[in-house]
Amino acid sequence: MEQEEDNLESLLKWAAEIGVSDSAATSQHGSSNSCLGHSLFVSYFPHAGGRGLGAARDIRKGELVLRVPKSALLTREILLEDEKLSVAVNGHSSLSPVQILAVCLLYEMQKGRSSWWYPYLRNLPHNYDILATFGEFEKQALQVDDAVWAAEKAILKAEVEWKEANVLMKELNLKGRLQTFRAWIWASATISSRTMHIPWDEAGCLCPVGDLFNYAAPGEEPSGFEDLELQSHTSSFQDTTSLCGDTTYMLDVEQLDACTERLTDGCFVEDVAAYCFYARENYKRDEQVLLCYGTYTNLELLEHYGFFLYENPNDKVFIPLEPEIYSSNSWPKESMFIHQSGKPSFALLSALRLWATQPSQRRSVAHLAYSGCQLSVENEILVMRWISNKCNVLLKSLPTSFEEDSLLLDSIGKVQGLHNSLELRTYLASFTGEISAFVEVNGLRNVEDDSALPLSRKIKRSMERWRLAVQWRLNYKKILVNCISYCAESIDSFNCQKIISGTEHTLI
Template identity: 50%
Template sequence: MQSGLRKFAKMEEVAEENGGGGQGVVALLRWAAGMGISDLMPSSSGRVGPSSPTSSSCLGHSLFVSHFPDAGGRGLAAARDLRKGELILRVPKSSLLTTDSAMDDKKLAYCIERHRHRLSSTQMLVVVLLAEVGKGRRSRWYPYLVQLPRSYNTLANFTSFEIHALQVEDAIWVSEKAITIAKSDWKEAVSLMQELDFKPQLLTFRSWLWASATISSRTLHIPWDSAGCLCPVGDLFNYAAPDEDYCPENSESVQEITSLRNQPLDHSTHDLQLDNANQSDFSMQRLTDGGYEETMSSYCFYARKGYKKGEQVLLGYGTYTNLELLEHYGFLLNENPNDKAFIELKAEICASSSWPRDSLYLQPDGSPSFALLCALRLWATPTNLRKSVATRIYSGSLVSVENEVLIMKWLSKHCHDILGKLKTTVGEDNMLLGMIDQMIDFPSCPKSAVDIPQENEFREFFQAHGLTEEGTDQVQLTMKTRRHLERWKLAIQWRLAYKKMLQSCVFYCENIVCCLNA
């Protein structure tokens, strides 16, 4: 935008100025009103409120733009008391930015069709977005495009230092894979972008990362294109984890375990029959509080619960772990009821049952998932007895007190050993987060105000970004460095949540053992 994204460093500065509101948001809401976007209920004639380019805003009846510094930044708040299930925003199909909507550009349409057989729908949408950005003010979506974030914290944007700050091998692998896929997608699409005569800065991998992160973090599901759509104003809603429906898989309480400790073994000879309906479904879900409605030819959003005037209105995108939120959206939750901690397991444990590997994890409270508990109970059972106790195990019952004590002691020690191998402790991570917050709050401050030990991860960060200037009394952070600081903070927050789940598992197991031995 502004001469084809002008240079991304400049755009980041503009984004900072526009991030919390200002004239850019006013222009966006005025443009949206002209596009038929509205938070008014449709009238009997089918009109949805303001439709003139001179209308001051598309919002004001149900919603308004506000800033929530501790809950997602810029978002939408209730302009009045809202009822659960009430239609609160409607975005006409003509306002959605999709691959199809950009086909009015004949050259773009021709080139897209030529490459459709070899590029994915998501790659196509990334190219369309960059094409619209390249048009600058000539783009129909210019007021929307200029308000998009100029940088993202998705895993594909992490540097090597930030990736390794995650510390856990699985998380590092996911991050490196995200970057590899992004580079592969970019290389495959370069020839198409060259045919479209993209400006040099729009052909770079950096531009591709920005556009693909925009698609990953902001698109909503539509039935006719698996890539989804960019939905002006509708993508201002912040995320709410679907914790209302969350229920820990392992429902056994300590009291229930204690009451079962003296029950005899069930030597059932029935063959194990796994009900596929009970298998965990880990497929990604899109937005759950809205959707495209053919009858209205619009994307419609509904209140997920009752809201009081002034409250932030949130939408649920689906159930995501913190690592998935980082990968696709560039943020995480301090308290995520859907988070999971995957730990390295012996091959015999994974092979002892038919549960898929991604169902074997620790839950936010530290308790093992139902599948992991079953797998451990089977693994700790002599091979010749596994068939006879399988039905009992898969019904959620203990095999025996001895079996349960064995697996709880093993799991506790295993989690303790994993924690011991990680580079930093929970206490050290908390200290680092406090120091990072000081740096973010005071980007230009005396070095004496920030207590930086001579040998620690903070010093490694300084060295990685050329901030170890001897003889200076001030710590100066550029906007680019602050972005890296924010991503490093996210990496520490993720690993801290992971470690806390392992710590909780140790406490959980020790408590179970204590109750069983009472």
Template identity: 50%
Template sequence: MEALLRWAAELGVSDSPSAPSPSSCLGRSLLIADFPDAGGRGLAAARDLRRGELVLRAPRAALLTSDRVMDDDHRIASSVASHLPRLSSVQTLIICLLSEVGKGKSSNWYLYLSQLPSYYTILATFNDFETEALQVDEAIWVAQKALRGIRSDWEEATPLMKGLGFKPKLLMFKSWIWAFATVSSRTLHIAWDDAGCLCPIGDLFNYAAPNDDNSSTDEDRDDMMHQETNKMLDQTDFDSSEKLTDGGYEDVNEYRLYARKRYRKGEQVLLAYGTYTNLELLEHYGFLLGENPNEKIYIPLDLDLCMIGSWPRDSLYILPNGHPSFALLCALRLWTTPRNRRKALSHQIYSGSLLSVENELEILKWLVKKCKETLQQLPTTIEFDDNLLVLLCKLQNRTSCITEMNRSIFEQEFAPFFRFHGFKLDCSIHSKLPVRLLRSLERWGLAVQWRCNYKRTLTKCIVHCKSLVHELSLQQNQQ
């Protein structure tokens, strides 16, 4: 890692507005640190940071982009040009990335590439067992669709890579998925290439869900206190209220990243990559959040309900707190209204107004019934999943023997898992599970976490709706 930090500093990457230290690009604002319960390896504040403060900058020369690789290798540029416009920008960047990997130590990016993860946990890497563990049809479909799309892109790009003389290992679908996952989970947005760019050091930031309430009076007051500190550090003053985004490629020809809130020394510095549900985080980045304010839970809806009104299907969901979305609530109010009265009441419904106690009771009871039916159709309960997660965690940490587990959990979940992998269980070697099984356990755990969150949200919706039914019934009886 020290060699990577020196190499990045030579390219001009720095966590300081001034010239970087020749020995390391970090140390003034950021430090590499490990956060076992919050994303693993990440970046910590080397000192107190204020909201909107510049924490990392990377010049264009330090960004691994398709155009940079093709400028250095005209063979790739010529081959890609001959396949345009069939190749997407993502396919092009993947080809460029694999080309650099194939060069080994002769690649200008070797120190960076050698630090990339050897495997990822995005949905497309899930095998059939792990995909089925999601349990919910929508999630299974998303995983299968993602894999089909990636395979199609690989098949389309393979003739080009063969023509460039890629090594057999790099022509394998496994290598393509690895490169796709690298691009999907680590690139930063740039205006001139939809595929984005790989930014050494800049891709070490872990994720924080976007939150509109990322400023406070206290932080604004502290900005005044930091003015004198900045002068002592020879740092340019700026109005932090103007830096409301995490960063981007700016007119100064470098990528700049800013602190999205105030950080204390030693605290993990996070970036918001965008607004994602947990399923989208799994699909694109290979992780999920225990508490995700942007989560959306979809339940099976009748076609006529989805088609009613002007609300898009993806706006009909349940919020993390169990409340139905505004669009879902309005759609249900319209759906339960007699057809001959819908036109007359539509303006009231679209404004979000309650039509009547009777109508509201009907849709709340319908939601309770639908959520219960959805939960009953899933093969396991929340309690079962919670126990399974504990066991999966112990297995990954090698602190539990499989044959000592609850028999029902073993027979229902672990026996099929080992059969799927063709692994003969022997408790005497439980602490020496093959790496491929440990990685599969990790992905399986992510699937169980996702379905657990899904079920919890449906349970919250049931509790919420029942509470409202009780309140409305009391009001109705008092009238």
């Protein structure tokens, strides 16, 4: 712990020396022991990302809170100034920019203390929980086909990319441990979860100190109109055009445009040749200052960043639809889903209303369906029943129920609090099912009775990924449960309308 604090202190000192600053006054560069203190400080936020940045004072929305000069950004371009690396990389033009950045990163790690980036590199996380790190047990614990496939794809992609880069890593004489799949996953996860967009390199850059911001999802779209759902990634800067007051250190329109394109609250600003980070909202002193990395579902967050949000306004559940539904409308597939709240998306409702209409009548009501109108009480009840039934079938097709998962999650939480293999074995002895399978898979069944050794790091990591998988599927099921309630409430209200109007066929 003390070592970590020392490492962090050296990082902040080094960053100050190279011009990273959270102060608008450029004169502070190089003189301070830390690049932070004016606007930000590093702290630990146990329920929102762990290590992150807090507000050192009250901060107004739109204020510049951190600037990282171009020379401090770790890019392929800078790392390839090393001649040996550059010559070797030149012979491997088939590797992607991200693969090359991964090799460059591992090559830089090999330099150890002699690397110019050492103060930064040694503060990088040692482990990640992105989908590509999931073992078979953890992958299956996701239960939902789409998620299991996403994990399989991510693992396969990492393996293929690693094998492709292997020749280059050998040529560079990387140490054995830096050539392993484990090291590759570490480098890929570092890139996936920490790089920021730069206009001149699609692999992005690592941004010292700037990569300490934890994530907040972009808020609701300003108009609330769901067409915006069709843009898979929206910017949290959309509503900052009304900024007022002292604009000296605030986002100007051009910067705003630049950042909007990049879809985050931070962007590279050419004029000042620095990565600039702006407050996405007003913060009170000591609150965590968050950054929007983009618009992601929970599965996407897990895939690329190794975490997800319990409350994610951009989470979605896709229910399987009959081919005829897809062919009877022109909505893109990805627009037909259920929101985190349980409400069917605009496009899903529109598509189902049309599909539930007699084929001979579809043409005449299509314009109403596409503009979001309900077609008739009967049609609406049919649609709600259909969605509710689909959700029920989907829930029943999964190996465990919402309630069972909640209990399991409690047990995993308790297990994570245990200290050694003996405690673990004793606690888990009474369990069957998935818990028992975890014990088996991790070889805990054969632990000696008197083993009071602390749990291995490997087991703790595996347990954390298992917890993530169970929590993810629980959130997924919660959306389906919410949707069933939403449909039931809608059906009740339509039945009331039917009674009042005395007819089943009126257009609403």
